[in-house]
Amino acid sequence: SQSDDGSSPAISLLRSFNYFGHSYSQIYVNHNGDLTFTGPYYSYTPQQFPMYGSTDIIAPFWTDLDNRGNGNIYYVQYTSGSLLQQVTQDINTYFPALNFQANWIFIATWHEVAYYPMTGTRTTFQAVLTTNGQYSFVLMNYGSIASTSRSIQAGYDTISSSHHFTIPGSFSSNATGPNSAFSLGSNVNIPGRWAFRVDHGSLVCHFNGKRTESLRLFFCKTEPMYHGNR
Template sequence: MNFTASWVFVVTWKYGPQQNPAILFQVVLISGSGQSYFLMNYGDCAVLYGQLEAGYDTINSTSYFVIPDSTNGNYQNLKNTTNVNVPGRWAFNAWAAPAIFYPFGSAARDAERLISGDEAYESVALSTPYTFFGRTYNSLYVHYNGLITFNQPQPASGPYYYVTRGAEDFIAPLWSDLDDMGWMGKYWYQQYTSGSVLTRATQDINRYFPQMNFNASWVFVVTWDFVATSDVNSFIHHSAQAITFQGVLISGGNLSFFLIHYGDCAIIYDQVEAGYDTINSIHHFVIPGSNVGYSIPNLKNTSNVNVPGRWAFMGGSENVVGLQMRLQSFSDLTKKEDIETVLQQIKQELVNRGLSSSVEMKLRKIKKTQP
Protein backbone atom coordinates (compact mmCIF):
# COMPACT_ATOMS: atom_id res chain seq x y z
CA MET A 1 0.00 0.00 0.00
CA ASN A 2 1.55 3.28 -1.13
CA PHE A 3 0.36 5.57 1.68
CA THR A 4 1.58 9.12 2.38
CA ALA A 5 0.23 10.96 5.42
CA SER A 6 -0.96 14.52 4.80
CA TRP A 7 -2.66 15.18 8.17
CA VAL A 8 -2.23 13.87 11.73
CA PHE A 9 -4.20 14.65 14.88
CA VAL A 10 -2.76 13.54 18.26
CA VAL A 11 -4.61 13.62 21.57
CA THR A 12 -3.09 12.27 24.81
CA TRP A 13 -4.69 11.70 28.21
CA LYS A 14 -2.65 11.69 31.46
CA TYR A 15 -3.98 11.12 34.95
CA GLY A 16 -1.76 11.28 38.02
CA PRO A 17 1.73 12.72 38.61
CA GLN A 18 3.25 14.44 35.56
CA GLN A 19 6.45 12.39 35.57
CA ASN A 20 4.84 9.08 36.36
CA PRO A 21 1.15 9.17 35.37
CA ALA A 22 -1.03 6.40 36.74
CA ILE A 23 -3.11 6.30 33.57
CA LEU A 24 -1.64 7.19 30.17
CA PHE A 25 -3.14 6.60 26.73
CA GLN A 26 -3.23 8.27 23.34
CA VAL A 27 -5.17 8.36 20.07
CA VAL A 28 -3.65 9.32 16.71
CA LEU A 29 -5.84 10.08 13.68
CA ILE A 30 -4.04 9.91 10.32
CA SER A 31 -5.19 10.64 6.77
CA GLY A 32 -3.69 10.95 3.31
CA SER A 33 -3.79 9.43 -0.17
CA GLY A 34 -7.58 9.18 0.11
CA GLN A 35 -7.34 6.87 3.13
CA SER A 36 -7.83 7.21 6.89
CA TYR A 37 -6.31 5.35 9.85
CA PHE A 38 -6.15 5.66 13.61
CA LEU A 39 -3.85 4.37 16.34
CA MET A 40 -4.53 3.73 20.02
CA ASN A 41 -1.43 3.71 22.27
CA TYR A 42 -1.42 2.53 25.90
CA GLY A 43 1.00 3.15 28.75
CA ASP A 44 0.38 2.31 32.41
CA CYS A 45 -3.26 1.99 33.43
CA ALA A 46 -4.05 2.06 37.14
CA VAL A 47 -7.04 0.41 38.75
CA LEU A 48 -10.35 1.89 37.59
CA TYR A 49 -13.59 1.26 39.43
CA GLY A 50 -16.12 2.39 36.83
CA GLN A 51 -17.38 0.77 33.65
CA LEU A 52 -14.67 0.63 31.00
CA GLU A 53 -14.39 -0.05 27.27
CA ALA A 54 -11.89 0.68 24.50
CA GLY A 55 -12.40 0.41 20.75
CA TYR A 56 -14.66 2.15 18.26
CA ASP A 57 -18.21 2.17 16.94
CA THR A 58 -20.08 3.78 14.04
CA ILE A 59 -23.61 4.95 13.35
CA ASN A 60 -25.88 1.89 13.26
CA SER A 61 -22.77 -0.13 14.29
CA THR A 62 -22.00 -0.90 10.65
CA SER A 63 -18.36 -1.14 11.80
CA TYR A 64 -17.30 -1.64 15.40
CA PHE A 65 -14.58 -3.26 17.50
CA VAL A 66 -13.90 -3.75 21.23
CA ILE A 67 -10.28 -4.22 22.26
CA PRO A 68 -9.87 -7.48 24.21
CA ASP A 69 -9.06 -6.98 27.91
CA SER A 70 -10.70 -3.54 27.89
CA THR A 71 -13.99 -4.88 29.26
CA ASN A 72 -13.04 -7.98 31.21
CA GLY A 73 -11.29 -6.30 34.14
CA ASN A 74 -7.83 -6.94 32.73
CA TYR A 75 -7.39 -3.41 31.34
CA GLN A 76 -4.10 -2.96 33.22
CA ASN A 77 -2.68 -5.34 30.62
CA LEU A 78 -3.58 -3.05 27.69
CA LYS A 79 0.04 -1.84 27.46
CA ASN A 80 1.02 -5.40 26.54
CA THR A 81 -1.70 -6.02 23.95
CA THR A 82 -1.63 -5.21 20.24
CA ASN A 83 -2.94 -6.14 16.81
CA VAL A 84 0.28 -5.11 15.01
CA ASN A 85 2.93 -6.88 17.10
CA VAL A 86 3.91 -3.66 18.93
CA PRO A 87 2.98 -3.91 22.65
CA GLY A 88 0.55 -1.19 23.67
CA ARG A 89 -0.39 -0.19 20.12
CA TRP A 90 -3.59 -0.90 18.22
CA ALA A 91 -3.82 0.21 14.59
CA PHE A 92 -6.99 0.44 12.52
CA ASN A 93 -7.97 1.35 9.01
CA ALA A 94 -11.01 3.63 9.21
CA TRP A 95 -12.43 1.90 6.16
CA ALA A 96 -16.15 1.69 5.62
CA ALA A 97 -18.19 0.72 2.60
CA PRO A 98 -19.50 3.68 0.58
CA ALA A 99 -22.74 5.27 1.77
CA ILE A 100 -24.60 3.89 -1.26
CA PHE A 101 -24.22 0.35 0.15
CA TYR A 102 -27.19 -1.13 1.96
CA PRO A 103 -26.42 -2.50 5.47
CA PHE A 104 -24.42 -5.73 5.47
CA GLY A 105 -22.24 -7.93 7.64
CA SER A 106 -22.57 -9.05 11.23
CA ALA A 107 -23.96 -5.68 12.31
CA ALA A 108 -26.88 -6.22 9.91
CA ARG A 109 -27.27 -9.82 11.16
CA ASP A 110 -26.68 -11.20 7.69
CA ALA A 111 -26.02 -14.82 6.88
CA GLU A 112 -22.23 -14.96 6.44
CA ARG A 113 -20.18 -17.28 4.25
CA LEU A 114 -16.41 -17.60 3.99
CA ILE A 115 -15.32 -17.76 0.36
CA SER A 116 -13.82 -21.08 -0.72
CA GLY A 117 -12.68 -22.28 -4.14
CA ASP A 118 -14.12 -24.64 -6.73
CA GLU A 119 -16.78 -22.25 -8.05
CA ALA A 120 -19.02 -22.89 -5.05
CA TYR A 121 -22.48 -21.43 -4.65
CA GLU A 122 -25.42 -21.42 -2.26
CA SER A 123 -29.09 -21.93 -3.03
CA VAL A 124 -31.38 -19.42 -1.31
CA ALA A 125 -35.15 -19.94 -1.03
CA LEU A 126 -36.93 -16.62 -1.49
CA SER A 127 -39.57 -15.54 1.00
CA THR A 128 -41.27 -13.62 -1.83
CA PRO A 129 -41.18 -14.57 -5.54
CA TYR A 130 -38.98 -12.34 -7.70
CA THR A 131 -39.78 -11.58 -11.35
CA PHE A 132 -36.81 -11.14 -13.66
CA PHE A 133 -37.76 -9.94 -17.15
CA GLY A 134 -40.99 -11.91 -17.33
CA ARG A 135 -39.96 -15.08 -15.46
CA THR A 136 -40.84 -15.50 -11.80
CA TYR A 137 -38.52 -17.36 -9.43
CA ASN A 138 -38.90 -18.73 -5.91
CA SER A 139 -35.19 -19.29 -5.34
CA LEU A 140 -31.81 -18.12 -6.58
CA TYR A 141 -28.15 -19.11 -6.43
CA VAL A 142 -25.49 -16.87 -4.91
CA HIS A 143 -22.09 -17.70 -6.40
CA TYR A 144 -18.79 -17.04 -4.66
CA ASN A 145 -17.60 -15.61 -7.98
CA GLY A 146 -19.83 -12.53 -7.85
CA LEU A 147 -22.81 -13.93 -9.76
CA ILE A 148 -26.54 -14.44 -9.06
CA THR A 149 -28.40 -17.03 -11.16
CA PHE A 150 -32.02 -18.14 -11.09
CA ASN A 151 -32.64 -21.30 -13.13
CA GLN A 152 -29.58 -23.26 -12.06
CA PRO A 153 -26.05 -22.75 -10.74
CA GLN A 154 -23.45 -21.61 -13.26
CA PRO A 155 -20.44 -23.96 -13.33
CA ALA A 156 -18.16 -21.57 -15.24
CA SER A 157 -15.58 -19.78 -13.08
CA GLY A 158 -15.86 -16.60 -15.14
CA PRO A 159 -17.98 -14.99 -17.87
CA TYR A 160 -17.27 -17.57 -20.57
CA TYR A 161 -20.48 -17.20 -22.54
CA TYR A 162 -21.70 -15.63 -25.75
CA VAL A 163 -23.87 -12.55 -25.48
CA THR A 164 -27.02 -12.89 -27.63
CA ARG A 165 -27.02 -16.66 -26.99
CA GLY A 166 -27.50 -16.64 -23.24
CA ALA A 167 -28.75 -19.84 -21.65
CA GLU A 168 -29.42 -18.41 -18.19
CA ASP A 169 -31.13 -15.54 -16.42
CA PHE A 170 -28.47 -13.92 -14.28
CA ILE A 171 -27.30 -10.74 -12.58
CA ALA A 172 -23.52 -10.31 -12.49
CA PRO A 173 -22.51 -7.63 -9.99
CA LEU A 174 -18.88 -8.57 -10.76
CA TRP A 175 -18.38 -12.00 -12.31
CA SER A 176 -14.84 -13.36 -12.35
CA ASP A 177 -12.77 -16.21 -10.92
CA LEU A 178 -12.64 -14.40 -7.59
CA ASP A 179 -12.56 -17.47 -5.35
CA ASP A 180 -9.26 -18.63 -6.84
CA MET A 181 -7.36 -15.36 -6.39
CA GLY A 182 -5.86 -16.51 -3.09
CA TRP A 183 -7.44 -13.58 -1.23
CA MET A 184 -9.50 -13.81 1.92
CA GLY A 185 -13.14 -13.35 0.99
CA LYS A 186 -16.63 -13.41 2.44
CA TYR A 187 -20.12 -12.74 1.27
CA TRP A 188 -23.21 -11.86 3.27
CA TYR A 189 -26.88 -11.93 2.37
CA GLN A 190 -30.28 -11.22 3.87
CA GLN A 191 -33.91 -10.87 2.81
CA TYR A 192 -36.11 -8.07 4.16
CA THR A 193 -39.89 -7.80 4.22
CA SER A 194 -40.17 -4.91 6.68
CA GLY A 195 -38.14 -2.15 8.27
CA SER A 196 -35.85 0.68 7.24
CA VAL A 197 -34.24 -1.21 4.35
CA LEU A 198 -37.60 -1.38 2.57
CA THR A 199 -38.12 2.33 3.19
CA ARG A 200 -34.72 3.09 1.71
CA ALA A 201 -35.34 0.85 -1.31
CA THR A 202 -38.70 2.53 -1.94
CA GLN A 203 -37.07 5.96 -1.88
CA ASP A 204 -34.21 4.90 -4.16
CA ILE A 205 -36.44 3.32 -6.80
CA ASN A 206 -38.88 6.23 -6.87
CA ARG A 207 -35.93 8.59 -7.27
CA TYR A 208 -34.53 6.74 -10.28
CA PHE A 209 -37.82 5.59 -11.78
CA PRO A 210 -40.27 8.42 -11.06
CA GLN A 211 -44.00 8.24 -11.82
CA MET A 212 -44.02 4.54 -10.85
CA ASN A 213 -45.45 5.22 -7.38
CA PHE A 214 -43.45 2.18 -6.27
CA ASN A 215 -43.59 0.66 -2.80
CA ALA A 216 -41.00 -2.02 -1.96
CA SER A 217 -42.34 -5.10 -0.17
CA TRP A 218 -39.24 -7.32 -0.45
CA VAL A 219 -35.49 -6.69 -0.66
CA PHE A 220 -32.60 -9.13 -1.01
CA VAL A 221 -29.10 -7.79 -0.30
CA VAL A 222 -25.91 -9.74 -1.06
CA THR A 223 -22.44 -8.27 -0.54
CA TRP A 224 -19.06 -9.67 -1.58
CA ASP A 225 -15.79 -8.57 0.00
CA PHE A 226 -12.30 -9.79 -0.98
CA VAL A 227 -9.03 -8.55 0.55
CA ALA A 228 -5.50 -9.50 -0.53
CA THR A 229 -4.55 -10.98 2.84
CA SER A 230 -4.76 -14.10 4.96
CA ASP A 231 -4.93 -12.10 8.20
CA VAL A 232 -8.35 -11.58 9.76
CA ASN A 233 -7.56 -8.11 11.13
CA SER A 234 -6.25 -6.96 7.76
CA PHE A 235 -9.43 -8.27 6.18
CA ILE A 236 -11.72 -6.50 8.64
CA HIS A 237 -9.94 -3.17 8.24
CA HIS A 238 -9.13 -3.45 4.53
CA SER A 239 -5.43 -2.99 5.16
CA ALA A 240 -4.60 -4.35 1.70
CA GLN A 241 -6.01 -4.28 -1.82
CA ALA A 242 -9.72 -5.07 -1.83
CA ILE A 243 -12.68 -5.80 -4.08
CA THR A 244 -16.05 -4.88 -2.55
CA PHE A 245 -19.40 -4.88 -4.35
CA GLN A 246 -23.07 -5.48 -3.68
CA GLY A 247 -26.26 -6.59 -5.41
CA VAL A 248 -29.71 -5.49 -4.23
CA LEU A 249 -32.88 -7.11 -5.60
CA ILE A 250 -36.10 -5.18 -4.95
CA SER A 251 -39.74 -6.00 -5.66
CA GLY A 252 -43.18 -4.67 -4.87
CA GLY A 253 -46.55 -5.15 -6.55
CA ASN A 254 -45.84 -6.45 -10.05
CA LEU A 255 -42.59 -4.50 -10.40
CA SER A 256 -39.00 -5.65 -9.90
CA PHE A 257 -35.72 -3.73 -9.84
CA PHE A 258 -32.10 -4.35 -8.97
CA LEU A 259 -29.16 -2.19 -7.93
CA ILE A 260 -25.44 -2.90 -8.24
CA HIS A 261 -23.01 -1.06 -5.96
CA TYR A 262 -19.23 -0.74 -6.18
CA GLY A 263 -16.71 0.22 -3.53
CA ASP A 264 -12.94 -0.14 -3.85
CA CYS A 265 -12.11 -2.67 -6.55
CA ALA A 266 -8.55 -3.67 -7.34
CA ILE A 267 -7.41 -4.64 -10.83
CA ILE A 268 -8.56 -8.13 -11.83
CA TYR A 269 -6.13 -10.08 -14.02
CA ASP A 270 -8.70 -12.60 -15.22
CA GLN A 271 -11.77 -12.47 -17.40
CA VAL A 272 -14.38 -10.28 -15.74
CA GLU A 273 -17.74 -8.75 -16.52
CA ALA A 274 -20.64 -6.99 -14.81
CA GLY A 275 -24.24 -6.51 -15.91
CA TYR A 276 -27.07 -8.93 -16.60
CA ASP A 277 -28.35 -11.38 -19.19
CA THR A 278 -31.50 -13.39 -19.85
CA ILE A 279 -32.36 -16.64 -21.58
CA ASN A 280 -31.62 -16.20 -25.30
CA SER A 281 -30.23 -12.76 -24.36
CA ILE A 282 -33.54 -11.07 -25.15
CA HIS A 283 -32.52 -8.57 -22.47
CA HIS A 284 -28.85 -8.04 -21.68
CA PHE A 285 -26.48 -5.29 -20.62
CA VAL A 286 -22.76 -5.05 -19.89
CA ILE A 287 -21.63 -2.20 -17.64
CA PRO A 288 -19.12 -0.18 -19.68
CA GLY A 289 -15.53 -0.90 -18.65
CA SER A 290 -16.47 -3.91 -16.54
CA ASN A 291 -15.03 -6.41 -19.02
CA VAL A 292 -11.54 -4.87 -18.92
CA GLY A 293 -9.61 -5.93 -15.82
CA TYR A 294 -7.50 -2.78 -15.48
CA SER A 295 -10.67 -0.62 -15.61
CA ILE A 296 -12.30 -2.33 -12.64
CA PRO A 297 -10.93 0.23 -10.09
CA ASN A 298 -12.97 2.90 -11.90
CA LEU A 299 -16.32 1.14 -11.36
CA LYS A 300 -16.84 3.07 -8.13
CA ASN A 301 -16.94 6.25 -10.23
CA THR A 302 -19.43 5.00 -12.83
CA SER A 303 -23.22 5.12 -12.78
CA ASN A 304 -26.36 5.25 -14.90
CA VAL A 305 -28.27 7.28 -12.28
CA ASN A 306 -25.69 9.98 -11.55
CA VAL A 307 -24.68 8.40 -8.22
CA PRO A 308 -21.03 7.26 -8.38
CA GLY A 309 -20.73 3.52 -7.84
CA ARG A 310 -24.44 2.77 -8.30
CA TRP A 311 -26.21 1.18 -11.27
CA ALA A 312 -30.00 0.83 -11.21
CA PHE A 313 -32.10 -1.38 -13.48
CA MET A 314 -35.72 -2.34 -13.91
CA GLY A 315 -36.13 -6.09 -14.21
CA GLY A 316 -39.87 -6.60 -14.02
CA SER A 317 -42.77 -6.19 -16.39
CA GLU A 318 -42.54 -4.71 -19.87
CA ASN A 319 -43.21 -1.00 -20.10
CA VAL A 320 -44.01 1.55 -22.77
CA VAL A 321 -42.13 4.77 -22.14
CA GLY A 322 -42.77 8.08 -23.85
CA LEU A 323 -39.85 10.35 -24.68
CA GLN A 324 -40.22 13.91 -25.91
CA MET A 325 -37.11 15.53 -27.37
CA ARG A 326 -36.01 18.63 -29.24
CA LEU A 327 -33.34 17.87 -31.83
CA GLN A 328 -31.27 19.92 -34.21
CA SER A 329 -30.19 18.07 -37.32
CA PHE A 330 -28.77 18.80 -40.74
CA SER A 331 -30.64 15.74 -42.01
CA ASP A 332 -34.17 15.78 -43.33
CA LEU A 333 -35.99 14.04 -40.50
CA THR A 334 -39.08 13.64 -42.61
CA LYS A 335 -37.22 10.90 -44.49
CA LYS A 336 -37.62 7.42 -43.04
CA GLU A 337 -33.96 6.44 -43.41
CA ASP A 338 -32.81 9.57 -41.57
CA ILE A 339 -35.32 8.96 -38.79
CA GLU A 340 -34.09 5.38 -38.34
CA THR A 341 -30.51 6.62 -37.99
CA VAL A 342 -31.48 9.14 -35.32
CA LEU A 343 -33.59 6.60 -33.43
CA GLN A 344 -30.68 4.17 -33.34
CA GLN A 345 -28.42 6.89 -31.97
CA ILE A 346 -30.96 7.70 -29.26
CA LYS A 347 -31.32 4.01 -28.44
CA GLN A 348 -27.57 3.55 -28.11
CA GLU A 349 -27.35 6.49 -25.73
CA LEU A 350 -30.17 5.06 -23.58
CA VAL A 351 -28.57 1.59 -23.58
CA ASN A 352 -25.27 3.13 -22.49
CA ARG A 353 -27.16 4.54 -19.52
CA GLY A 354 -28.53 1.15 -18.49
CA LEU A 355 -31.68 0.59 -20.55
CA SER A 356 -32.13 -2.95 -21.87
CA SER A 357 -30.63 -3.45 -25.33
CA SER A 358 -33.93 -5.01 -26.44
CA VAL A 359 -35.73 -1.66 -26.26
CA GLU A 360 -37.57 -0.70 -29.44
CA MET A 361 -37.64 2.91 -30.59
CA LYS A 362 -40.70 4.05 -32.55
CA LEU A 363 -41.52 7.55 -33.72
CA ARG A 364 -45.04 8.73 -32.96
CA LYS A 365 -44.88 12.29 -34.24
CA ILE A 366 -42.38 14.76 -35.66
CA LYS A 367 -42.80 18.48 -36.16
CA LYS A 368 -40.45 20.68 -38.13
CA THR A 369 -39.80 24.16 -36.78
CA GLN A 370 -37.76 27.01 -38.16
CA PRO A 371 -34.53 27.84 -36.29
Protein backbone atom coordinates in the same frame (compact mmCIF):
# COMPACT_ATOMS: atom_id res chain seq x y z
CA SER B 1 -18.87 -20.06 2.97
CA GLN B 2 -15.25 -19.81 1.90
CA SER B 3 -14.26 -21.63 -1.25
CA ASP B 4 -13.08 -21.22 -4.81
CA ASP B 5 -15.79 -21.42 -7.51
CA GLY B 6 -18.48 -22.26 -4.95
CA SER B 7 -22.11 -21.27 -4.50
CA SER B 8 -24.70 -20.89 -1.80
CA PRO B 9 -27.38 -23.53 -1.39
CA ALA B 10 -30.75 -22.70 -2.92
CA ILE B 11 -32.09 -19.69 -1.01
CA SER B 12 -35.88 -19.55 -0.74
CA LEU B 13 -37.13 -16.06 -1.49
CA LEU B 14 -39.68 -14.50 0.85
CA ARG B 15 -41.40 -13.01 -2.21
CA SER B 16 -41.38 -14.27 -5.77
CA PHE B 17 -39.23 -12.20 -8.12
CA ASN B 18 -40.30 -11.52 -11.71
CA TYR B 19 -37.23 -11.47 -13.92
CA PHE B 20 -38.27 -10.57 -17.47
CA GLY B 21 -41.39 -12.72 -17.35
CA HIS B 22 -40.04 -15.62 -15.29
CA SER B 23 -41.27 -15.78 -11.70
CA TYR B 24 -38.62 -17.19 -9.38
CA SER B 25 -38.95 -18.29 -5.76
CA GLN B 26 -35.32 -19.23 -5.14
CA ILE B 27 -31.87 -17.85 -5.89
CA TYR B 28 -28.23 -18.90 -5.75
CA VAL B 29 -25.41 -16.57 -4.71
CA ASN B 30 -22.39 -17.74 -6.67
CA HIS B 31 -18.88 -17.03 -5.44
CA ASN B 32 -17.63 -15.81 -8.82
CA GLY B 33 -19.73 -12.66 -8.65
CA ASP B 34 -23.17 -13.52 -9.98
CA LEU B 35 -26.69 -14.64 -9.07
CA THR B 36 -28.71 -17.36 -10.77
CA PHE B 37 -32.18 -18.79 -10.20
CA THR B 38 -32.47 -22.36 -11.43
CA GLY B 39 -29.22 -23.79 -10.08
CA PRO B 40 -25.71 -22.84 -8.97
CA TYR B 41 -23.37 -21.38 -11.56
CA TYR B 42 -19.73 -22.32 -11.11
CA SER B 43 -18.15 -20.78 -14.20
CA TYR B 44 -15.03 -18.76 -13.38
CA THR B 45 -14.48 -17.59 -16.96
CA PRO B 46 -16.79 -14.67 -17.72
CA GLN B 47 -18.51 -14.56 -21.07
CA GLN B 48 -19.54 -11.36 -22.75
CA PHE B 49 -23.23 -10.56 -22.73
CA PRO B 50 -25.30 -11.36 -24.70
CA MET B 51 -24.43 -15.06 -24.27
CA TYR B 52 -27.51 -16.37 -26.15
CA GLY B 53 -27.53 -19.20 -23.61
CA SER B 54 -29.97 -20.92 -21.31
CA THR B 55 -29.34 -18.94 -18.13
CA ASP B 56 -31.03 -16.03 -16.43
CA ILE B 57 -28.10 -14.36 -14.69
CA ILE B 58 -27.49 -11.18 -12.70
CA ALA B 59 -23.77 -10.49 -12.67
CA PRO B 60 -22.49 -7.50 -10.74
CA PHE B 61 -18.89 -8.72 -11.11
CA TRP B 62 -18.43 -12.04 -12.90
CA THR B 63 -14.79 -13.11 -12.77
CA ASP B 64 -12.56 -15.70 -11.11
CA LEU B 65 -12.87 -14.96 -7.39
CA ASP B 66 -11.46 -16.94 -4.47
CA ASN B 67 -12.41 -16.19 -0.87
CA ARG B 68 -10.54 -19.08 0.75
CA GLY B 69 -7.92 -16.69 2.09
CA ASN B 70 -9.88 -13.49 2.63
CA GLY B 71 -13.29 -12.09 1.93
CA ASN B 72 -16.83 -13.05 2.81
CA ILE B 73 -20.06 -13.35 0.86
CA TYR B 74 -23.25 -12.37 2.67
CA TYR B 75 -26.90 -12.42 1.77
CA VAL B 76 -29.94 -11.13 3.60
CA GLN B 77 -33.58 -10.41 2.73
CA TYR B 78 -36.17 -8.16 4.33
CA THR B 79 -39.91 -7.65 4.01
CA SER B 80 -40.05 -4.67 6.39
CA GLY B 81 -37.82 -2.17 8.12
CA SER B 82 -35.75 0.91 7.43
CA LEU B 83 -33.68 -0.60 4.64
CA LEU B 84 -36.87 -1.44 2.75
CA GLN B 85 -37.91 2.19 3.02
CA GLN B 86 -34.49 3.38 1.86
CA VAL B 87 -34.65 1.19 -1.22
CA THR B 88 -38.22 2.36 -1.89
CA GLN B 89 -37.08 5.97 -1.73
CA ASP B 90 -34.12 5.29 -4.01
CA ILE B 91 -36.18 3.47 -6.65
CA ASN B 92 -38.73 6.29 -6.72
CA THR B 93 -35.89 8.75 -7.27
CA TYR B 94 -34.51 6.76 -10.19
CA PHE B 95 -37.89 5.78 -11.67
CA PRO B 96 -40.19 8.61 -10.58
CA ALA B 97 -43.36 7.69 -12.48
CA LEU B 98 -44.06 4.30 -10.89
CA ASN B 99 -45.10 5.12 -7.30
CA PHE B 100 -43.08 2.12 -6.16
CA GLN B 101 -43.39 0.65 -2.66
CA ALA B 102 -40.99 -2.23 -2.06
CA ASN B 103 -42.40 -5.23 -0.21
CA TRP B 104 -39.13 -7.20 -0.30
CA ILE B 105 -35.41 -6.72 -0.82
CA PHE B 106 -32.65 -9.26 -1.24
CA ILE B 107 -29.06 -8.10 -0.76
CA ALA B 108 -25.99 -10.10 -1.74
CA THR B 109 -22.63 -8.61 -0.76
CA TRP B 110 -19.21 -9.82 -1.81
CA HIS B 111 -17.05 -8.15 0.86
CA GLU B 112 -13.31 -7.80 0.30
CA VAL B 113 -13.12 -10.92 -1.84
CA ALA B 114 -9.88 -11.85 -3.62
CA TYR B 115 -9.11 -12.79 -7.17
CA TYR B 116 -7.99 -16.37 -7.74
CA PRO B 117 -5.65 -17.86 -6.53
CA MET B 118 -5.87 -16.42 -2.99
CA THR B 119 -4.16 -13.25 -4.14
CA GLY B 120 -4.93 -11.23 -1.00
CA THR B 121 -6.64 -8.53 -3.06
CA ARG B 122 -9.83 -6.98 -1.69
CA THR B 123 -12.84 -6.17 -3.87
CA THR B 124 -16.31 -5.24 -2.59
CA PHE B 125 -19.56 -5.11 -4.53
CA GLN B 126 -23.24 -5.78 -4.04
CA ALA B 127 -26.41 -6.80 -5.86
CA VAL B 128 -29.82 -5.72 -4.56
CA LEU B 129 -33.10 -7.19 -5.84
CA THR B 130 -36.41 -5.59 -4.96
CA THR B 131 -40.05 -5.83 -6.00
CA ASN B 132 -43.52 -4.63 -5.09
CA GLY B 133 -45.14 -7.67 -6.69
CA GLN B 134 -45.51 -5.90 -10.03
CA TYR B 135 -42.28 -4.07 -10.78
CA SER B 136 -38.84 -5.62 -10.27
CA PHE B 137 -35.50 -3.86 -10.00
CA VAL B 138 -31.84 -4.75 -9.62
CA LEU B 139 -29.29 -2.39 -8.13
CA MET B 140 -25.56 -3.01 -8.44
CA ASN B 141 -23.30 -1.21 -5.99
CA TYR B 142 -19.52 -1.00 -6.20
CA GLY B 143 -17.04 -0.23 -3.45
CA SER B 144 -13.28 -0.64 -3.74
CA ILE B 145 -12.35 -2.68 -6.82
CA ALA B 146 -8.83 -4.12 -6.72
CA SER B 147 -6.73 -4.07 -9.86
CA THR B 148 -6.45 -7.22 -11.93
CA SER B 149 -5.62 -8.28 -15.45
CA ARG B 150 -8.59 -10.66 -15.40
CA SER B 151 -11.64 -9.97 -17.54
CA ILE B 152 -14.81 -8.82 -15.78
CA GLN B 153 -18.40 -9.03 -17.05
CA ALA B 154 -20.87 -6.78 -15.23
CA GLY B 155 -24.55 -6.50 -16.06
CA TYR B 156 -27.31 -9.01 -16.67
CA ASP B 157 -28.40 -11.52 -19.27
CA THR B 158 -31.45 -13.71 -19.87
CA ILE B 159 -32.36 -17.00 -21.49
CA SER B 160 -31.63 -16.62 -25.23
CA SER B 161 -30.48 -13.06 -24.39
CA SER B 162 -33.92 -11.62 -25.05
CA HIS B 163 -32.88 -8.89 -22.60
CA HIS B 164 -29.35 -8.03 -21.58
CA PHE B 165 -27.22 -5.13 -20.42
CA THR B 166 -23.47 -4.70 -20.03
CA ILE B 167 -22.11 -2.06 -17.68
CA PRO B 168 -19.57 0.09 -19.57
CA GLY B 169 -16.03 -0.96 -18.72
CA SER B 170 -16.71 -4.69 -18.82
CA PHE B 171 -13.97 -6.66 -20.57
CA SER B 172 -11.69 -3.63 -20.55
CA SER B 173 -8.73 -2.40 -18.52
CA ASN B 174 -11.06 0.27 -17.08
CA ALA B 175 -13.04 -2.31 -15.09
CA THR B 176 -10.81 -2.45 -12.03
CA GLY B 177 -8.42 -0.41 -9.93
CA PRO B 178 -8.83 3.01 -8.29
CA ASN B 179 -10.42 4.42 -11.45
CA SER B 180 -12.80 1.50 -12.01
CA ALA B 181 -15.53 2.42 -14.47
CA PHE B 182 -17.95 0.45 -12.30
CA SER B 183 -17.30 2.42 -9.11
CA LEU B 184 -16.89 5.81 -10.79
CA GLY B 185 -19.69 5.39 -13.31
CA SER B 186 -23.44 5.31 -12.78
CA ASN B 187 -26.73 5.50 -14.64
CA VAL B 188 -28.50 7.15 -11.68
CA ASN B 189 -26.14 10.01 -10.74
CA ILE B 190 -24.56 8.15 -7.80
CA PRO B 191 -21.03 6.97 -8.63
CA GLY B 192 -20.77 3.27 -7.95
CA ARG B 193 -24.49 2.54 -8.32
CA TRP B 194 -26.33 1.14 -11.32
CA ALA B 195 -30.10 0.59 -11.37
CA PHE B 196 -32.16 -1.53 -13.75
CA ARG B 197 -35.82 -2.34 -14.11
CA VAL B 198 -36.00 -6.06 -14.88
CA ASP B 199 -39.67 -7.05 -14.98
CA HIS B 200 -40.11 -6.14 -18.64
CA GLY B 201 -38.17 -5.11 -21.71
CA SER B 202 -36.82 -1.73 -20.65
CA LEU B 203 -33.05 -1.71 -21.03
CA VAL B 204 -32.63 1.97 -20.22
CA CYS B 205 -32.75 3.59 -16.83
CA HIS B 206 -34.47 6.95 -16.60
CA PHE B 207 -33.28 9.57 -14.16
CA ASN B 208 -35.76 12.41 -13.71
CA GLY B 209 -37.24 11.53 -17.07
CA LYS B 210 -33.96 11.70 -18.97
CA ARG B 211 -32.38 8.73 -20.68
CA THR B 212 -29.12 7.95 -18.91
CA GLU B 213 -27.85 4.77 -20.49
CA SER B 214 -24.17 5.04 -19.70
CA LEU B 215 -23.41 8.28 -17.89
CA ARG B 216 -19.90 8.55 -16.49
CA LEU B 217 -20.00 10.94 -13.56
CA PHE B 218 -16.85 11.96 -11.74
CA PHE B 219 -17.83 13.96 -8.69
CA CYS B 220 -17.64 13.50 -4.94
CA LYS B 221 -18.30 9.84 -4.25
CA THR B 222 -21.15 8.94 -1.92
CA GLU B 223 -21.41 5.54 -0.28
CA PRO B 224 -23.46 3.30 -2.58
CA MET B 225 -23.66 0.27 -0.30
CA TYR B 226 -26.67 -0.81 1.73
CA HIS B 227 -25.68 -2.01 5.18
CA GLY B 228 -27.96 -4.56 6.79
CA ASN B 229 -27.54 -7.19 9.45
CA ARG B 230 -25.09 -9.88 8.43
